[in-house]
Amino acid sequence: MLDEYFTNEAAWELIASKLEANHPVEIIELQKPMGKKGYVMIISLEPDKPPLYIKLQLGSGVIYGRSFHYSKEGNRKSKK
DSSP states (O other): OGGGTOOHHHHHHHHHHHHHTTOOOEEEEOTTTTTOEEEEEEEOOOTTSOOEEEEEEEETTEEEEEEEEEOOGGGSSSOO
């Protein structure tokens, strides 16, 4: 599990470093709350593991971490 490898602090450091490095981010429409924007990054960590799926939401001057897990076929880039 990812919680064995990432503390909350380490997860946010990874997110920040990828954003600063201009890692691709897809803008999606969230289902909850309906109609709000979400931001998805797919990050490859290890060749023998699925990529990491990260979904963020912005609101009231805060960045919310909505998802942080290994990607599944159903949520790769196209899932909202």
